Amino acid sequence: MANPRRKESVADRVYEALKEDIFEFRLIPGDRFSEGDVGTRLNASRTPVREALYRLQREGHVEVLFRSGWQVKPFDFQQVEELYDLRITLERAAVHKICNLPEEPAALRTLVALWNPDHPSERAVGSTVRMLDESFHCDLVAAAGNREMTRIHREITDRLRIVRRLDFSRDERIDATYVEHAAILEALRNGQASEAADRLTRHIRASQKAVREITMERIREAAAAHRSEQ
Incomplete structure (x- = not known):
């Protein structure tokens, strides 16, 4: 059985890394990516990656695209x-x-x-x-x-x-x-x-x-x- 505390820490790590990429414009408004891309780059499984992305979505930094993965939200x-x-x-x-x-x-x-x-x-x-x-x-x-x-x-x-x-x-x-x-x-x-x-x-x-x-x-x-x- 997976340790929920470990899963949470991985999700936090992915969240912080992605947020920094957005804040530092390494990921720019309009950039598209998949959960698999993020998981491979940050050495994380799909579940914590998805949790991190949903958190960033709630904060207004990214948005999910129908059948097309994710996108850094265009700057409004x-x-x-x-x-x-x-x-x-x-x-x-x-x-x-x-x-x-x-x-x-x-x-x-x-x-x-x-x-x-x-x-x-x-x-x-x-x-x-x-x-x-x-x-x-x-x-x-x-x-x-x-x-x-x-x-x-x-x-x-x-x-x-x-x-x-x-x-x-x-x-x-x-x-x-x-x-x-x-x-x-x-x-x-x-x-x-x-x-x-x-x-x-x-x-x-x-x-x-x-x-x-x-x-x-x-x-x-x-x-x-x-x-x-x-």
């Missing part, structure tokens, strides 16, 4: 734009709620300390910045105290993670994130709800623009590499 820029619009709406509402609270949330003081380092050398780098940026926005919404708003915002954050991570592949975007986060927090602590909301909107829109440009660039580069290998 319109959906991304709509998710960014919804994210901005929620975060602006959260900022106004925070400014109307009777006391400053403790989370705000923590964020101020994190995004105003004493020296540039104390700034985070690489993937750590990405995680801290995600936490910044999620913590802001959570600080407003509306649990449903927080839940919906986290769902949007999960769906945007595949593109938002690209925003921190360039040093100038990391620098801008620190400066813009600090400015948003300053306005919040001064009770300037409209100013904080406007700064937040400009910050998210700048990130959105950078992400779109980098995503298109990475897809073009990956597609060219694919063609040269054929």
Whole structure:
């Protein structure tokens, strides 16, 4: 009898490997493959491969094709734009709620300390910045105290993670994130709800623009590499 814990670990390994291939554009939007292809490449049997693919399907990264195997889901820029619009709406509402609270949330003081380092050398780098940026926005919404708003915002954050991570592949975007986060927090602590909301909107829109440009660039580069290998 197969050990279910071992089967689960193989499925997790396949899931992580495929997700990294998609995130790093080794598998690009529109690429097709079979369960057998994945199993051979990752040395896994069909069951854990299928489990991993269904998990990626639920997260919106791949889709099954009738009698044709699987495909990396084509990139839907319109959906991304709509998710960014919804994210901005929620975060602006959260900022106004925070400014109307009777006391400053403790989370705000923590964020101020994190995004105003004493020296540039104390700034985070690489993937750590990405995680801290995600936490910044999620913590802001959570600080407003509306649990449903927080839940919906986290769902949007999960769906945007595949593109938002690209925003921190360039040093100038990391620098801008620190400066813009600090400015948003300053306005919040001064009770300037409209100013904080406007700064937040400009910050998210700048990130959105950078992400779109980098995503298109990475897809073009990956597609060219694919063609040269054929």
